[in-house]
Amino acid sequence: MEQLLDFSKGPLFRLTFAIMVLGLARIFVLDLYEAYRAYRRAGDKTLPWKQITLRSLTWLFPVRQVFKNRPVYSVFSILFHIGLLVVPVFLYAHVILWKDDLGFGIPTLPYQWAYGLTVLTIVSALALIIGRAASRSSSFLSRKQDYLWPVVLLIPFVTGFICAHLGVGPRTYQFFMLVHILAAELIFVLIPFTKIAHCVLMPLSQFIANLAWKFPPDTDEKICITLNKKGEPV
Amino acid sequence: MNRVQTTKTFLWFILGLASAVGITRFIFGLGATTNLSDATPWGLWIGFDVLSGVSLAAGGFVITALFYVMRREEFHPFVKPAVLTAFLGYVAVVVGLLFDLGLPWNIWHMIIFWNPHSPLFEVGWCVMLYTTVLLLEFSPVPLEEFSRYARIRNFLMKFRFPLILLGIMLSTLHQSSLGSLFLIMPFKLHPLWYSNILPIHFFVSAIALGFMMVIFESLVSHWLYLKDSETDRIARLAKIAVWVLGVYFVLRIGDIALSGELGLIFSGSWEAGLFITEMLVSTILPVIIFSIPKLRYNHRWQWVGSIMVVFGMVFNRINVGGLTMIRATGDIYLPSWMEIVVSMGVVSGAVLVFMFAIEKFHIWEERPRHPEAYPFAPAAFDRASGAWLGSPLMAAGTRYSLAFVFSFAIGFALIPDTKIHSEGAETIPVVRARGGDTLFVDGNFNNYGVTFKHLLHTEITKNEQGCATCHHMNIPLDKNSGCWECHKKMFTPTDIFNHDWHSSAAGAAIPCRVCHPAGQQRRMETAKKCDACHLDLFVQNSPVKADGYMAVAYTDAMHTLCVPCHVKKATELADKPDLGLCPACHNINPPQERLELLKYGRTERSLKPVILPPQKSSN
Numbered sequence: 001m002e003q004l005l006d007f008s009k010g011p012l013f014r015l016t017f018a019i020m021v022l023g024l025a026r027i028f029v030l031d032l033y034e035a036y037r038a039y040r041r042a043g044d045k046t047l048p049w050k051q052i053t054l055r056s057l058t059w060l061f062p063v064r065q066v067f068k069n070r071p072v073y074s075v076f077s078i079l080f081h082i083g084l085l086v087v088p089v090f091l092y093a094h095v096i097l098w099k100d101d102l103g104f105g106i107p108t109l110p111y112q113w114a115y116g117l118t119v120l121t122i123v124s125a126l127a128l129i130i131g132r133a134a135s136r137s138s139s140f141l142s143r144k145q146d147y148l149w150p151v152v153l154l155i156p157f158v159t160g161f162i163c164a165h166l167g168v169g170p171r172t173y174q175f176f177m178l179v180h181i182l183a184a185e186l187i188f189v190l191i192p193f194t195k196i197a198h199c200v201l202m203p204l205s206q207f208i209a210n211l212a213w214k215f216p217p218d219t220d221e222k223i224c225i226t227l228n229k230k231g232e233p234v
Numbered sequence: 235m236n237r238v239q240t241t242k243t244f245l246w247f248i249l250g251l252a253s254a255v256g257i258t259r260f261i262f263g264l265g266a267t268t269n270l271s272d273a274t275p276w277g278l279w280i281g282f283d284v285l286s287g288v289s290l291a292a293g294g295f296v297i298t299a300l301f302y303v304m305r306r307e308e309f310h311p312f313v314k315p316a317v318l319t320a321f322l323g324y325v326a327v328v329v330g331l332l333f334d335l336g337l338p339w340n341i342w343h344m345i346i347f348w349n350p351h352s353p354l355f356e357v358g359w360c361v362m363l364y365t366t367v368l369l370l371e372f373s374p375v376p377l378e379e380f381s382r383y384a385r386i387r388n389f390l391m392k393f394r395f396p397l398i399l400l401g402i403m404l405s406t407l408h409q410s411s412l413g414s415l416f417l418i419m420p421f422k423l424h425p426l427w428y429s430n431i432l433p434i435h436f437f438v439s440a441i442a443l444g445f446m447m448v449i450f451e452s453l454v455s456h457w458l459y460l461k462d463s464e465t466d467r468i469a470r471l472a473k474i475a476v477w478v479l480g481v482y483f484v485l486r487i488g489d490i491a492l493s494g495e496l497g498l499i500f501s502g503s504w505e506a507g508l509f510i511t512e513m514l515v516s517t518i519l520p521v522i523i524f525s526i527p528k529l530r531y532n533h534r535w536q537w538v539g540s541i542m543v544v545f546g547m548v549f550n551r552i553n554v555g556g557l558t559m560i561r562a563t564g565d566i567y568l569p570s571w572m573e574i575v576v577s578m579g580v581v582s583g584a585v586l587v588f589m590f591a592i593e594k595f596h597i598w599e600e601r602p603r604h605p606e607a608y609p610f611a612p613a614a615f616d617r618a619s620g621a622w623l624g625s626p627l628m629a630a631g632t633r634y635s636l637a638f639v640f641s642f643a644i645g646f647a648l649i650p651d652t653k654i655h656s657e658g659a660e661t662i663p664v665v666r667a668r669g670g671d672t673l674f675v676d677g678n679f680n681n682y683g684v685t686f687k688h689l690l691h692t693e694i695t696k697n698e699q700g701c702a703t704c705h706h707m708n709i710p711l712d713k714n715s716g717c718w719e720c721h722k723k724m725f726t727p728t729d730i731f732n733h734d735w736h737s738s739a740a741g742a743a744i745p746c747r748v749c750h751p752a753g754q755q756r757r758m759e760t761a762k763k764c765d766a767c768h769l770d771l772f773v774q775n776s777p778v779k780a781d782g783y784m785a786v787a788y789t790d791a792m793h794t795l796c797v798p799c800h801v802k803k804a805t806e807l808a809d810k811p812d813l814g815l816c817p818a819c820h821n822i823n824p825p826q827e828r829l830e831l832l833k834y835g836r837t838e839r840s841l842k843p844v845i846l847p848p849q850k851s852s853n
Contacts, residue, residue, distance in 0.1 A: 002740055015647035018254070022639040030635065034628050092755050111755045164756070167747040171739040192639075 001174055008181045016188035023192025024200045031201060035208050043217035047210055056206045073131040076124040083121030084153065087114065088184075093164065118161050125150040125157075145194065152190075155183035237458055238602075239630055242589065245582040246634040250641030252579020255572045258649050259333055266653040267572040273565035274556060276334075278573045281555030283330025283580060285412055286548040287323055288361070289436070292444030293451070294320020294368060295405035298398045300474075308467060314375060314597045315455070316448050318588060321368040324361060326584040333576055353414040360408030367401045375595050410437040416554055424558035426498055426509045429489045432554075438482045439516075439547055445475035446520075446543035453537055459592070459602035469531045472524040472539065479524075479543070483517045505558050512553060516546020575645065662724035664788045666716055677788040678724045684792075684819045699775050704795060706778035710768045717792070720785040731764065731783035758783075 039045065058064060066074045088094060092108040099105035109117070129150050132138050159180035163173055191197060198205075216222070224230055259267040270277045297316040300306050332338040344358045370390060377387040390397075413436030420428055429435060449468050456463045490496055499506055520539045529535040560566060592602055614629035615622055623629035664677040667686065676683025695703040701714065708715045722728040735741035736749075750756040765771045772780070778795065785791070796819065804814035812818055 002738060010651050011647040014649075015643045018643035018646045019639060022642055026635045026639050030628065030632060033631075034624050037625070037628075092757065096757075108755075111753070167745060167752065169739075169745050170737055170743045173737070173746065174739055 001178065005174060005178055005181070008178065008185065012185055013181070016185040020188040020191050024197065027192055027197055028200045028204075031204055031208065035204070035211055038211055038214065041216040042211070042214035044214055047207075047214075052206045052210055056203055059206070060203065070131075070135070073128070073135070076127040076131065079120055080124040080128055080150075083117045083124065083157075087117050087121060087157070091160075115165060118157055118165075122154060122157050122161070125154050149194075149196070152183065152187060156180050156187070159183065237460075238589070239633065241458060242586065242630070243633055243637045245586050247637040247641040248575070248578050248582040249586065250638040250643075251575045251645035252582070253638075254642045254645030255575050255649065256333065256579065258646075258654065259572070259576065260338075262654050264334075264336060266649075267570065267576075269567055269570045269573070271565060271567070273563045274559075274567040276556055277567055278552075278569035278577055279330055279334035281552040281557070282548065282577050283334070284327055285551035285555050287327040287330060288412060289409065289440040289443050289547060289551060290447055290544070291320040291323025291327070292405065292409060292440040293447040294323075294371075294444070295402045296441055296444030297448055298371075299402050302395065302398050303402070308470065311464065311467070311599060312448050312452065312471070314372075315451060315592075317368060317372050318375070318591055318597060319447065319451055321365070321372050322584040322588055324365040324368060326580050327361065328365065329583070330577065330580045333580075353411045353417075356411040357408050357415065360404045360411065364401060364404040364408065367397055367404060371397050371401060375597060376591070378596055379594070405440075406437065409440040410434065412436055413554075419559070422559045422562045423554065424505045424561065425493070425495050426490060426505060427554050427558050429493070431485070431489060435482070435485060435489075438478065438485060439550065442475055442478040442482055443543060443547040445471055445478065446540045446547075449475075449536060450540040450544055453533075453540065455592070455598075458589075461598065461602065463533060465531060465533055465536065468536050469527075472530050472536065475543075476521055476524045479517050479521050483513070483521065486513070486517075505561065508553055508558065512546060512549050514546075515542050516550055517543075520546075572649070661726055664718045664722055664724055666718040675792065677718065677792075685821070686819075699777060702773045702776040703799075704778070706773050706776040707780050708770055708773065710771065713770070718788065721788040721791040722785070723787060725787050725789060727784040727786050729783060730785045733783075 039047075062074075062078070066078065086109070090107065090109045091114055092111075095105045095108045129147060132142055132146065159176040162168060162176045163180060168176070187196075191199070224232055255267060264270060268277060268279075293316040297309060297312050301309050301313050332341065335341060344355060345362075349355050371394070374387045374390050374394075377383045377390070410433035413433035416423055416428070416432055417430070449471055452464050452468060455461050487496075490499070499509055520543045523535055523539040523542075524530050529539075556567065591597060614624075614626060623632050662678045665679045667673040667675045669688075671687070671689035673686045673688050674683055675686050691704075692701070695701070705714055707720060709719050712719075720728065720730045736744050737746065746756060749762040751760065751762075754760050786794070797814070800818060801814035804811055807813065
């Protein structure tokens, strides 16, 4: 158990964390580069830049959009995102680990806030699963991974809550801590390769969606060549 | 995936590993990444990256000399790739050298602070100038692609011939001066390699290696890009190379014979084995292969011969660079995996740039055929998800970047924790003070310690706090614990609390709530103090107050405890004015007490038995 904990805190953490950071950077750069190439080839280079910027920003902080469609679900979704981002980054117990290794830390959450946000995240994750399953239209659109993701994301929160706020014995503590770390590392690895990649791709989405309809001037001819039907009418 | 893409993926993978290690090297230094030591300060990065790198890049000057000076027109197709290889080779040498230099940011010093007596000065200047010359020699090729730079290109083309002559001259200078570097170590380098004409050996072997690198490169390009093979042209080049290799062989053996050391070759020693292997692989066998016309014109034998010379000459540089010095230094050096990975990464990077240039610019007579350069190639789809990966170029980029990300992460994970987290100072465990009433305090066991009259000090401190004047803390279940029981390391602090042992199920198995109160952040400041459980931990009335969970280094503990008191007493006692000075404790000559300490049957009154110094295996 001890060795497993040490391994998951040391080499395994570095492996998965590097995969997450570099993997996210990779898809971001690849997306941006492909978008740049598409833009360079495009016959019509006019893009509604102002609209794209405004929409990207409003969707980054979707306060106005909340009450338009399924307000309860939206509110829980926003709360879930806040908890998901704030708790792991600003938790005292996490910051102290960075501080020990890097020599500097960031401001931390007060104890009561950490407690409350963790509970809130757990509750809203459960609400999201229920909301997804209960609504016919969204359950029709959902894949298996859409149900699985909130559950996977919950594991570190639940185990972390047990370790931090419940008075458990050392053996139980170590077990839950191991589950906590391994689940977080699983999430790290999955982030760049699944839909959670929207954490970096989201700001690009409006831009790329607009760009997708700008074809190069001789697209129709090239499609014909690719399909071995050169010279035929489109 | 085709051959080019598989190769590129592999190269990107190595580059990823090397990047992780390279970052570690620049953040945590040479000690964290290499096995270099004071006895072996030049390792793989010098032997392979620099010495071999420079000679592997010799193809540039050899082929330009052959084509432009000797007017051998049939070798024209070799010129551009050879110059490109030379340029990339030199850039790789410079990058490799930056890894090896302790203070790489001071590399510009040689431009301003001249030391014209040093061969390294000559090497540094020549490499710097020659890399510039190569850049100018090669830049017309990429400039060809952009019409707006046509004037610059025409300008450079005008100065082509002087540039090429300058390049040949500079190469001649520093290929040989790399050999001159080793003239300074006649006693370190084995006599089979050491010679007064070592610079000439280096120069001649670099010419031979230059030919072979051009051949090797042509063969690899043929294999990789399915290019038309150049068997006839290679054979003609090999014919010239045989003569150069022959001259090299005569030089080496003749030199050894003249100095009367031929017997050493057959002495059967380890070095003799190295020498015979090196000469066989680098010279004798290739000369035989390329002298027989039937083999010389055979594609497979060309592979065999050129690989032999390349490996043999690299082996020669490694031998000179350090492998044959082991007997003299007595320090067995094996490069760490991190050194090997960085060397491979530098080479991979150079090869990737080479492939990029081959695909983008007009280096060969015809552009290579491969899918990334072909605009109408069928779309690539991800095998697992079936997702479209973008244009062929992007699909390939997806793959390379994935290889890079994973290998970087693996490299990052493999770097040993202990080396990164070291404080830079070597951890030296403290040995307890030896003796009885007179103690010999010598924490790091180098026999350069302090004789401490314990009995005398107990009498002096009787009127003060007694034992508690110095003894301030006990380890649990103990009384009068010695200094060394907490201050366990000579120059670095010791964690005497060990949180993880207390909380671990295999250790003390104490639940968090025992020390950390519920409903609060679990931090050091709010936790219960040690003496809440360990009642006898702190010695009462002791003027020394220990706080925190770290015990300072042994040397710090001794000095902060003894010095203030000694300084104070020096002013109080009229007969001992020198008490506060260093020699009061640190005697240059071993005092009588220490010699007495090592004798049995001392006349002094003793309360404790004499503890003999523990045996240490070496030193």
